[in-house]
Amino acid sequence: QAKKATKSSEGASYDIALPDTEKGVVTRFPPEPSGYLHIGHAKAALLNDYFAHEMYKGTLICRFDDTNPSKEKEEFQDAIVEDLALMGIRPDKTTYTSDYFDELYQYCVTLLKEGKAYADDTEQETMKHQRWHGLPSERREASVEDNLAHFEEMKKGTEEGVRWCIRAKISVDNPNKAMRDPVIYRCNPLPHHRTGNKWKIYPIYDFCCPIVDSMEGVTHALRTIEYRDRNPQYDWMLDALKLRKVYIWDFARMNFIRTFLSKRKLTKLVDEGRVWGWDDPRFPTIRGIRRRGMTIEALREFILKQGPSRNIVNLDWTLFWATNKKYIDPVAPRHTAIDKDHAVTANVRGARVAPYTEDKPKHGKNPALGTKKVAFSTTIIIEQSDAKSLKEDEEITLMSWGNAIVRKISHSLNPLTLSTVTGLELELHLQGDFKATKQKITWLSTQGQELIPVELVDFDYLINKDIIEKDDEIDECLNDHTEFRTEALADGNVADLSENDIIQFERKGYFRVDRPFMHGEPAVLFNIPTGKATK
Numbered sequence: 001q002a003k004k005a006t007k008s009s010e011g012a013s014y015d016i017a018l019p020d021t022e023k024g025v026v027t028r029f030p031p032e033p034s035g036y037l038h039i040g041h042a043k044a045a046l047l048n049d050y051f052a053h054e055m056y057k058g059t060l061i062c063r064f065d066d067t068n069p070s071k072e073k074e075e076f077q078d079a080i081v082e083d084l085a086l087m088g089i090r091p092d093k094t095t096y097t098s099d100y101f102d103e104l105y106q107y108c109v110t111l112l113k114e115g116k117a118y119a120d121d122t123e124q125e126t127m128k129h130q131r132w133h134g135l136p137s138e139r140r141e142a143s144v145e146d147n148l149a150h151f152e153e154m155k156k157g158t159e160e161g162v163r164w165c166i167r168a169k170i171s172v173d174n175p176n177k178a179m180r181d182p183v184i185y186r187c188n189p190l191p192h193h194r195t196g197n198k199w200k201i202y203p204i205y206d207f208c209c210p211i212v213d214s215m216e217g218v219t220h221a222l223r224t225i226e227y228r229d230r231n232p233q234y235d236w237m238l239d240a241l242k243l244r245k246v247y248i249w250d251f252a253r254m255n256f257i258r259t260f261l262s263k264r265k266l267t268k269l270v271d272e273g274r275v276w277g278w279d280d281p282r283f284p285t286i287r288g289i290r291r292r293g294m295t296i297e298a299l300r301e302f303i304l305k306q307g308p309s310r311n312i313v314n315l316d317w318t319l320f321w322a323t324n325k326k327y328i329d330p331v332a333p334r335h336t337a338i339d340k341d342h343a344v345t346a347n348v349r350g351a352r353v354a355p356y357t358e359d360k361p362k363h364g365k366n367p368a369l370g371t372k373k374v375a376f377s378t379t380i381i382i383e384q385s386d387a388k389s390l391k392e393d394e395e396i397t398l399m400s401w402g403n404a405i406v407r408k409i410s411h412s413l414n415p416l417t418l419s420t421v422t423g424l425e426l427e428l429h430l431q432g433d434f435k436a437t438k439q440k441i442t443w444l445s446t447q448g449q450e451l452i453p454v455e456l457v458d459f460d461y462l463i464n465k466d467i468i469e470k471d472d473e474i475d476e477c478l479n480d481h482t483e484f485r486t487e488a489l490a491d492g493n494v495a496d497l498s499e500n501d502i503i504q505f506e507r508k509g510y511f512r513v514d515r516p517f518m519h520g521e522p523a524v525l526f527n528i529p530t531g532k533a534t535k
């Protein structure tokens with residue numbers, strides 16, 4: 001497969017390319033509307049978008065692969081449209097496999113008439129056994145008339161019809177098991193979310209995907225590598241029906257450690273109430289990682305850098321979040337929060353008696369972010385852990401203020417909590433050199449501003465094993481406790497933050513506002529991983 005370094009609109013270069021692009025490029029992203037998009041789907045969608053829109057100025061089709069009424073819902077379809085938009089992906093056309101049910105039906109009749117397909121009512125287990133051992137079905141040599149009659153019965157969705165399926169007559173014992181007479185049509189009497197009760201028969205992906213790709217003018221079909229065994233089958237369908245060939249470009253499936261990337265498993269967790277919903281910040285859905293604080297720019301960069309890899313690897317989330325940090329650090333306004341638990345009140349000698357505020361930059365290196373109000377007074381709070389690390393007579397730096405000397409440290413009188421600091425006396429020493437101090441401490445004035453209550457939420461992986469094996473029971477792989485809340489007080493500017501804002505609480509990390517401060521209720525902020533400490 002062709003490779004060459006290309007430049008994206010973000011200016012990064014990615015080591016991917018398609019062959020034979022002279023006559024134009026049409027790609028498609030074919031989601032099944034049976035769940036919300038996850039980060040694996042994002043890879044497929046972004047690669048298709050990148051080739052169609054950034055690299056070759058072609059066409060991107062979003063095709064809903066809506067051929068299984070048992071799993072599909074309008075809700076999922078709408079969410080997929082929204083999530084693509086959120087990722088900055090604008091398909092030129094949105095289509096539905098179900099739009100082609102008439103043609104697909106006709107193509108199946110053609111195969112049946114030409115003796116290239118047959119109707120089969122072999123029990124599922126027996127069929128599996130026969131395919132595995134390369135044995136023919138009893139129905140393989142049935143007459144065209146019989147096959148057509150069974151297909152008509154299936155089409156009516158009768159009790160008899162439901163027992164049958166249609167199989168392509170490719171091979172009984174090809175070493176590639178995907179070529180052993182695959183099923184191409186099934187009967188399902190359930191109503192379909194778009195075609196209602198019109199159809200009782202539904203084409204299988206392996207049959208409709210090549211046909212619809214060819215009909216829609218797709219030039220390059222991107223598929224995950226585990227479909228590779230099915231590529232000859234894809235070509236067979238097009239040959240058998242004398243349809244235009246499509247180039248298949250394989251890419252590696254994306255997997256992450258401690259992560260389910262399966263709609264079936266994610267659905268189960270949602271349905272059982274094990275998470276808050278499809279946008280749970282612990283979920284690998286687009287909505288979940290967004291809610292955790294992932295930016296779209298970082299997502300695109302991360303995925304396109306993975307683009308050419310053909311190895312199915314289990315990625316670590318570290319690199320993913322480290323990429324995100326690169327994007328958020330230069331633009332995240334700096335704020336201060338102090339853990340409420342055992343916060344220590346300090347008296348600041350030398351401070352002006354009347355509380356006052358000063359405008360300070362929200363970000364030391366990015367003046368474009370503007371300023372915030374910092375309040376100063378004779379009474380401040382600092383974190384218990386900072387207070388414990390101080391020594392009397394030590395010179396420290398109060399961040400955004402200046403140096404101070406620790407004059408007195410009071411400890412708890414309770415013998416069980418002797419090391420707990422209960423109060424401090426500091427004396428400002430503003431002429432002191434902040435480069436010479438060891439301790440740079442965050443603090444908040446309790447006067448001159450309203451301290452804003454915040455809940456800082458950190459999360460652990462939902463899953464307790466790095467690699468999930470095929471027959472692992474979901475319930476046995478789940479961590480019991482994955483949500484950790486800390487109550488804190490933040491500077492008054494935090495009252496003005498809106499949902500989705502991303503900030504840094506100095507010395508604590510990056511946070512995304514999930515719920516702003518409202519009606520006196522604490523603001524809720526989610527800790528954004530930075531790829532450093534993987535808990």
Ligand code: ATP
Binds near residue numbers: 033043223262
């Ligand atoms: P799931 O197992 O989550 O149901 P799927 O492949 O059945 O995934 P589709 O909606 O059919 O879900 O997938 C749409 C596209 O996304 C397909 O092209 C598929 O190959 C691709 N895709 C799905 N999962 C991944 C993944 N983990 N990595 C890369 N691409 C993926």
Ligand code: MG
Binds near residue numbers: 032
């Ligand atoms: Mg699929």
Ligand code: MG
Binds near residue numbers: 263
């Ligand atoms: Mg799947």
